[in-house]
Amino acid sequence: MTNAIFTASESSAYDDRIEVRYHFPRTYLRQVEQTIGDWIVYYEPRRTTGPNSATGRQAYFALAQVTNVTQDSERADHHYAHLQNFLEFDQAVPFREGPAYHESRLKKEDGSANKGAFGRSVRLIPADEFASIVQIGLSAAPEPWELADRVAEPVPEYVVHPLVEQVGLRKFRDVAFRRHVRSAYANTCAVTGLRLINGGGRPEVQAAHIRSVEADGPDTVRNGIALTGTAHWLFDRGLLSFADDYTILLSPHGVPDGLDKLILPERKLQIPTNPDLRPHATYLAWHRDHCFKH
Numbered sequence: 001m002t003n004a005i006f007t008a009s010e011s012s013a014y015d016d017r018i019e020v021r022y023h024f025p026r027t028y029l030r031q032v033e034q035t036i037g038d039w040i041v042y043y044e045p046r047r048t049t050g051p052n053s054a055t056g057r058q059a060y061f062a063l064a065q066v067t068n069v070t071q072d073s074e075r076a077d078h079h080y081a082h083l084q085n086f087l088e089f090d091q092a093v094p095f096r097e098g099p100a101y102h103e104s105r106l107k108k109e110d111g112s113a114n115k116g117a118f119g120r121s122v123r124l125i126p127a128d129e130f131a132s133i134v135q136i137g138l139s140a141a142p143e144p145w146e147l148a149d150r151v152a153e154p155v156p157e158y159v160v161h162p163l164v165e166q167v168g169l170r171k172f173r174d175v176a177f178r179r180h181v182r183s184a185y186a187n188t189c190a191v192t193g194l195r196l197i198n199g200g201g202r203p204e205v206q207a208a209h210i211r212s213v214e215a216d217g218p219d220t221v222r223n224g225i226a227l228t229g230t231a232h233w234l235f236d237r238g239l240l241s242f243a244d245d246y247t248i249l250l251s252p253h254g255v256p257d258g259l260d261k262l263i264l265p266e267r268k269l270q271i272p273t274n275p276d277l278r279p280h281a282t283y284l285a286w287h288r289d290h291c292f293k294h
Helices: 026-034 127-137 144-148 172-183 229-236 282-290
Strands: 003-007 022-024 039-044 059-071 078-094 122-125 205-209 223-227 240-242 248-250
Touching: 003 026, 026 039, 026 059, 039 127, 059 127, 078 127, 078 172, 078 223, 122 127, 144 282, 172 205, 172 223, 205 229, 223 229, 229 240, 240 282
Parallel strands: 003 039
Antiparallel strands: 003 122, 022 078, 039 059, 059 078, 205 223, 240 248
């Protein structure tokens, strides 16, 4: 087993859904097979679409664990890496900080960037460099209200090394997922539009998985939504769901009287401005099919 960097972007022509699968050509099969059972970090390149596009962050932004590799049934020269335990970083990590490169193989002896290495979509990486990227990416300090409320909001010890050993733990992932979803929604409930902060600065909005953890729902913001306690309770019990166009759906079975007064008048979710952070149609459809009481 070994660690690697997988290059990915939302505009990729490959059949990726990076929380669960990574599509790649046979060229990288040997390298990807070496990562089975181990962790990889995702990297967003400079070019995100078209030959002249240069809008990519050139940064590492998430990590995941490779479980197995299968062949693409429709394209014999392509394969899928299947993944679990996907987790976005607290902050994107630039590939270079000053003269220092986080991947030593990307730097030539003269200090310039190795364009040939950059061109490889899958790059194996030494364990110490991989751990350093993860440490920086997941280094957000706990909020004051997190430290003051360890019972309700358990916080992992961020200073314990190596951090990579913690990222598969449910306790660690719950805290990270909650932080990322709340941040994406600016601590505001997507259903009611309420933004409630208590006296200690702790946001009252909760982070709900759309496809549940028990059903192998990933800890990505695209599988999350910020909800008040009441809306979260209704959502988990299938009395509330959402259409692909983010229309709010109410079940005809058991919704409390007067709930309409809490819901945004336009009956549309208040979603993040960044399209990459909005609920993914795949997870919305899963909730409608498996949880919603029609």
